[in-house]
Amino acid sequence: MIAIQVASIIASFVVFFELADDDVVDPDAVAKMMEELAAELETLDKGFLRELIDAFAIVAEEDSGKVKEVVRNIPYRFYLEEALAADDPVRLAELEAIRDARD
Numbered sequence: 270m271i272a273i274q275v276a277s278i279i280a281s282f283v284v285f286f287e288l289a290d291d292d293v294v295d296p297d298a299v300a301k302m303m304e305e306l307a308a309e310l311e312t313l314d315k316g317f318l319r320e321l322i323d324a325f326a327i328v329a330e331e332d333s334g335k336v337k338e339v340v341r342n343i344p345y346r347f348y349l350e351e352a353l354a355a356d357d358p359v360r361l362a363e364l365e366a367i368r369d370a371r372d
Contacts, residue, residue, distance in 0.1 A: 276325050
């Protein structure tokens with residue numbers, strides 16, 4: 270339950286930063302905040318991080334269109350699966366292949 274609440278809070282901020290016009294939010298400030306958020310997310314307890322990653326898919330279903338896409342892509346954008354697999358070179362290679370195929 271808490272992971273869904275935290276995912277919803279994070280999603281709100283990410284959606285705002287991603288979809289706000291440049292005249293509303295400075296793009297350089299957005300980039301800095303996103304980097305800081307990514308760094309903080311990577312330090313989360315691995316068990317909670319797994320729950321949080323899964324929660325973004327649930328939270329994304331509450332929206333549609335561009336917002337849904339932004340929320341669904343948070344784990345991908347912030348390399349959260351890679352953070353979980355930091356000690357597993359085989360899984361990291363799999364994730365890199367997935368990322369290469371997706372990009």
